[in-house]
Amino acid sequence: MTLSKMNKKTTRLNKKFERMKLFLYILPFMILLFIFSYYPLYGWIYAFFDYRPPLALKDCDFVGLQWFKSMVDSPVKVQQLLGILRNTFVMSGLGILTSWLPMVFAIFLAECRSSKFQKIVQTFTTTPNFISWVLVYFMAYSIFSSSGAMNNILMNLGLITEPIQFLEQESGTWLSMWAWNTWKGLGWSAIMYLAALGGIDQGLYEAARVDGAGRFKIIWHITIPGLLPTYFVLLLLSIANFLNNGMEQYFLFQNAFNSDHIQVLDLYVYNLAMKSGSYSLATAISILKTFVSVILLFSVNRFSKAVRGESIV
Amino acid sequence: MHKKKLTITDIIIYIVFSIFTLICIFPFYYLFINAISSNELSQAGKIIFLPKDIHFTNFKEVFKLSGLWHSAFISVARTVLGTAATVFGSAFLGFMFTQKEMWARKFWYRYTIITMYVSAGLIPWFITMKNLGLTNNFWAYIIPAFVTPFNIILVKTYVESTPYELQESAKLDGAGTLRMFFSIILPISVPILATVAIFSAVSQWNAFQDTLILMTDEKYYTLQYVLYKYINQASSLAASIKNSQSMSGMVGSLATQQTTRSIQFTVSIVVALPILMVYPLFQRFFVKGIMIGAVKG
Structure with missing residues (x-):
């Protein structure tokens, strides 16, 4: 026992x-x-000190919420912060407004009957996704700089007499950043939809054809509803990432002329810290950003649970 | 299929896709023809659609620049070691997180995944790296690569989809966890590990931000960073061209003499080539990767 x-x-x-x-x-x-x-995360305390890099933290003054208050304590600063937020919202907003593009890309690519053509298009349009932003920037720089291909073509055609400084323009910065982003990512994003297309019940197409539905009717009533769940998930994810534009693209494309339109939050944090040495303020902004991002993620997740009965993370 | 005849709509679709595809390819083609054309013409921006006076001396000359070989070595080293770290780390953790007997498994899995969504921000991260001695240190490229939550999810999902009987029978044969990992899980996970390997190799090769923030010593510059420097500091590049020319003691014809542009173009091709070469071979892995990722989001 x-x-x-x-x-x-x-x-x-x-x-x-x-x-x-x-x-x-x-x-x-x-x-x-x-x-x-x-x-x-422990480094968040830097936001509550007046941290000056060569000094150790213990030799710096504790300032409480001063950095958080300083973001909004004068009209000039409010103006600046609003500008940064505006850029962030516009860049993310443009992405969300055109988030249906990859779906349409996939739908029409599937309409092409030559599978060889499909394959070629798919291979070449996904390639840009795999190169670095430095390389993308160099492409932009070499093609659109004053002695680049674009200006040479326009001058040869006699359309302009003086080279246009495409990259040093303030107007059009938002659109061109969106365009490079789309150039890089469109083909790749379409792959997900191409795969989802394969999952749509073929019987539905047969039935629609028997009923005499035309191509666009079929797309509208069968293909698009079949792809919407995928679209919905991706849309929610991009809303959750609304503040996270990343800084690489904007860092590379920024210059003295376009900085008012190109600084998104991530780039602003970098510039504050690495260029002006405002470590504490930069950290304070990061903290706020993380909080907003987490709240966005939770709300989006909750929304998804309520609507689709499934969480996205 | 429905009607065989090409309609107007079809033609429009074909044309639009052809144009977009051309726009996607052209910049690559443009860099390439400029790298192999007369350097005098490419500097002036005269090479637009067709190469002229083709020569390949640039690819030899560019490596005479001080530090370029070394940067190429750093890029290759971080790609190889970083990828190995990521593949090993995500294979092992992905497998371990499927082991139900593990103490507090769910907690540790969540602890790992949360880091994808909560980030401390640039400065706290930078100060941490600095305190750890990982600024101006090659290992800053490698050590963080061991734990990559997204890849861990991929492997975990994959291992869960394989028959559990394999693990059970190994256990009956007396194999321990590690033994099981190395002789059963690793071999059957090759498809997903290949996907993880290719994705992480691409991101290691393309990485730029970590060099920008962490490295001030030229010894740790990657090719991507060198290309960035060459674009943004053309005057110092011009000086170092002069330097290497006076060292070699010969000045070639204008068509092959190095210019800032010729070097930028050539380095950009060196940076792009590995990706362009492996991409067609591995396309199916990429597609598989995005699909599995989509399942678990």
Whole structure:
């Protein structure tokens, strides 16, 4: 009796030991994750100090919420912050307004009957997604600079006599940033829809054809409804990422002429810290940004649960 | 299929796609013809649609610039090591997170995934890296690559889709967890690991921001960063061209003599070529990757 009890105890202990052993295998990775993703959160205290880089934090003054207040304490600063937010909203907004493009791309590409043509289009239009923004910037620079291809063509045609400074223009910055983004990502984003197209019940098409529906009727009543769930998820994700434009593209394309229109939040944080040395203010903005992003993500997720009965993250 | 005849709509569709495809290819073609044409003409922007006076000396000359070989080495090294780290880390963690016996498995899985959505921001991250001694340090490219939540989700989803009997029978044969990982899970996960490997290789090769923020010492510059420097600091590039020409002691004809533009074009091709070469071979993996990613979002 006692023996079997003891046995039971040892097997339980063994089991516990096994469970811990499995955890110990991943522990080193969890520590790495802690160091690179959780420990930096501690750095949020920089937002509450007047941190000046060469000094240690303990030698800097604690200023409470001063940096948060300073964002809105004078009309000039409010103006600046509004400008940054406007750029962020416009860039993300343009993306969301045209988020149906990849779907339409996929629908019409599937309409092309030559599968060879489809394959060529797909291969070449997805390639730009895999090159770096530095390379994209260099393409823009070499084609649109004053001695670039575009100006040479226009001058040869006699349309202009003086080169146009395409990249140094303030007007059109938003549109051209959107255009490069679309150039880079459109073909790639369409792949998801092309795959979703394969999942639509072929019987529906047959039935529609028997009923004498034309091409556009079929697209409107069968294809688009079939793709909408995919579109919906991607749309929600892009809303959740509304403030996260990233800085790489805008950093590369920014110059003295277009900075009023190109600074999005991520780039602004970088410029504040690395160019003006305002580490504390930059951190304060990052904190607000993270909070808004998490709230957006939660709301979008909740919305998705309510409407589709499924969460997206 | 319905009517075989090409309608007006069809023709419009074909034309629109052809134009967009051309717009996608043209910049690549443009860089290439400029890199192989007369340097004098390309500097003046005269090479637009067709190459002229084709020569390939640029590709030899450009590597004479100080530091370019080294940067190429750094780029290759971070791509190889960083990819190895990501593949190993996400394979192992993806598998471990399927092991139901693990202590507090759900907690640690969430702990890992949350980091995709909550970020401390640029400055706290930068200061952390600095405190860890990872500024001006090659390992800053590699160590963070071990844990990549998105890839962990991919592998976990994949492993969950494989028959559990494989693991069970291995257990009956007395294989431990590690043994099971190396001799069963790794071999059957090759398709998904190939996808992870290609995605992370591309992002390592293309990475720019980490060099920009963390590295001030030329020793750690990647090719991407060097290209950026060459574009933005054309005057210092011109100086270093002069330097390397006076060192080699010869000045060629104007058509092959290095100019800032010829070097920018040539380096851009060096940067683009690995991607363009592997892309057609691996296209199906990319497509598979985006599909699996879509399932779990």
